[in-house]
Amino acid sequence: MTTLKPSTKLLKPARSVGITGYGVYIPRYRLPAQEIARVWAGGKAALPIKEKAVPGLDEDVITMSIEAARNALARADIHAHQLRAIWVGSESHPYAVKPTSTVVAEAIGAVPNTQAGDWEFACKAGTEAIVASMGFVGSSMADYAMAIGSDTAQGRPGDALEYTAAAGGAAFIIGPAENALATINASYSYVTDTPDFWRRENQKYPEHGSRFTGEPAYFKHTTSAGSTMMEALGVTAKDYQWAIFHQPNAKFPQRAAKMLGFTPEQIEPGLLAPVIGNPYSASAIIGLSAVLDIAKPDDRILLVSFGSGAGSDAFDITVTKEITNRQDKALKVQDYIDRRTEIDYATYARMRGKITMK
Amino acid sequence: MEIPRHWRLKQQRYRLVGEVCQHCESKIFPPRDICPECGGEADTLYTFSGNGEVYSYTTVHEGPAGYDDSTPYTVALVKLDEGPTVTAQLTDVDEDSLQIGMPVEMVTRKLKNDGDERGMIVYGYKFRPRMAVA
Ligand SMILES: [Zn+2]
Numbered sequence: 188m189t190t191l192k193p194s195t196k197l198l199k200p201a202r203s204v205g206i207t208g209y210g211v212y213i214p215r216y217r218l219p220a221q222e223i224a225r226v227w228a229g230g231k232a233a234l235p236i237k238e239k240a241v242p243g244l245d246e247d248v249i250t251m252s253i254e255a256a257r258n259a260l261a262r263a264d265i266h267a268h269q270l271r272a273i274w275v276g277s278e279s280h281p282y283a284v285k286p287t288s289t290v291v292a293e294a295i296g297a298v299p300n301t302q303a304g305d306w307e308f309a310c311k312a313g314t315e316a317i318v319a320s321m322g323f324v325g326s327s328m329a330d331y332a333m334a335i336g337s338d339t340a341q342g343r344p345g346d347a348l349e350y351t352a353a354a355g356g357a358a359f360i361i362g363p364a365e366n367a368l369a370t371i372n373a374s375y376s377y378v379t380d381t382p383d384f385w386r387r388e389n390q391k392y393p394e395h396g397s398r399f400t401g402e403p404a405y406f407k408h409t410t411s412a413g414s415t416m417m418e419a420l421g422v423t424a425k426d427y428q429w430a431i432f433h434q435p436n437a438k439f440p441q442r443a444a445k446m447l448g449f450t451p452e453q454i455e456p457g458l459l460a461p462v463i464g465n466p467y468s469a470s471a472i473i474g475l476s477a478v479l480d481i482a483k484p485d486d487r488i489l490l491v492s493f494g495s496g497a498g499s500d501a502f503d504i505t506v507t508k509e510i511t512n513r514q515d516k517a518l519k520v521q522d523y524i525d526r527r528t529e530i531d532y533a534t535y536a537r538m539r540g541k542i543t544m545k
Numbered sequence: 546m547e548i549p550r551h552w553r554l555k556q557q558r559y560r561l562v563g564e565v566c567q568h569c570e571s572k573i574f575p576p577r578d579i580c581p582e583c584g585g586e587a588d589t590l591y592t593f594s595g596n597g598e599v600y601s602y603t604t605v606h607e608g609p610a611g612y613d614d615s616t617p618y619t620v621a622l623v624k625l626d627e628g629p630t631v632t633a634q635l636t637d638v639d640e641d642s643l644q645i646g647m648p649v650e651m652v653t654r655k656l657k658n659d660g661d662e663r664g665m666i667v668y669g670y671k672f673r674p675r676m677a678v679a
Contacts, residue, residue, distance in 0.1 A: 245615065
């Protein structure tokens with residue numbers, strides 16, 4: 188095994204890049220965890236979150252990505268034709284074969300002079316696309332690229348995952364640092380083959396290697412990615428105003444943050460799992476969006492995603508003075524959280540296709 | 546199967562692309578190449594803002610083929626801010642909060658499966674209660 192010097196582990200583009208615009212989408216329906224416990228556990232279960240966001244009958248990864256992308260464009264204040272890539276990360280693409288990204292590109296008016304592609308890596312497919320966008324823009328191949336993470340996650344009825352598997356999307360426009368509301372100073376990815384979670388072809392619900400989900404998967408990858416990047420940059424948790432970690436539940440990100448030296452106050456604005464659940468590829472980056480919604484110029488932000496299988500992408504982000512001009516140009520995360528319609532398990536079962544008619 | 550038709554209509558369906566008349570500046574939706582106001586030729590594309598208000602509505606309890614698994618749903622005549630009136634489903638709305646004049650905005654949603662669950666998914670405009678940008 189070759190040992191890399193800390194600084195050479197970083198992923199840093201030749202040209203400085205940043206976030207030009209961002210936008211989210213969260214569906215309006217909420218299923219309380221207590222309601223799942225009522226149906227499957229006699230009302231008695233340790234609840235990992237308060238409630239999760241559930242998509243309506245006419246929503247999927249394509250529709251959620253479109254709205255998030257429109258919000259990101261409104262904030263970026265660029266024309267869709269300037270986007271040279273539309274990349275959508277998800278583990279719930281509506282089609283097995285036919286890209287999500289082409290429909291999104293058409294709906295926002297970015298066709299036809301653009302790259303398009305769908306990405307997969309469990310819950311970190313969206314940040315994979317952000318890293319690729321950094322390379323695309325950072326190499327000067329393109330000025331703007333859009334990376335989206337969006338999921339309508341499903342858990343087997345009664346399974347632990349059902350309490351948290353949620354829906355939502357977030358879109359990020361990556362562009363040159365000069366026109367950014369936040370610069371991305373560096374990123375770092377940490378990946379190993381770890382069998383913590385998977386879904387085979389044609390299977391509706393995923394499987395998880397229960398004892399693998401915590402220590403060797405989530406905690407090992409998020410803390411390694413975060414600590415390696417911070418070491419290479421010569422910074423510690425104290426140098427950041429905010430930190431966001433992938434949120435499979437409320438507890439994991441709180442513990443990962445503590446392991447890396449972050450305080451509860453630093454992760455509070457981006458910790459949304461308690462009220463929206465885990466929208467997989469969108470989880471960490473909706474958290475980042477919520478932080479950007481309230482961030483001030485010069486705030487420094489640590490973002491660490493996690494995808495089962497397994498890997499984490501870490502990002503070192505600094506907010507610029509442009510942020511104040513763009514925060515109010517589109518709906519904020521809190522606007523979507525406040526748009527809340529509670530449903531019961533039967534309604535949820537119908538909406539999520541859990542009732543078979545034939 | 547109506548794949549060619551769905552493909553041809555995608556711009557107007559996904560993002561309300563209509564036309565503007567170069568003679569009298571009327572905004573036209575759906576696009577029809579002839580201005581309904583002045584009869585002039587109109588083939589300049591125009592993307593509508595998506596904002597409008599409910600002009601009238603009705604709730605459908607027994608939908609036609611392709612729409613039958615989403616009943617009940619509400620169909621409305623929506624008067625767009627730019628002038629034209631379109632017929633579309635309302636979404637993310639509670640029946641008891643519906644009223645004439647309610648401000649709505651366009652969203653792109655799943656309309657139906659073309660045929661059964663093996664067919665292509667048809668996406669297009671619907672309207673929901675407007676979520677104001679602060
Ligand atoms: Zn005319």
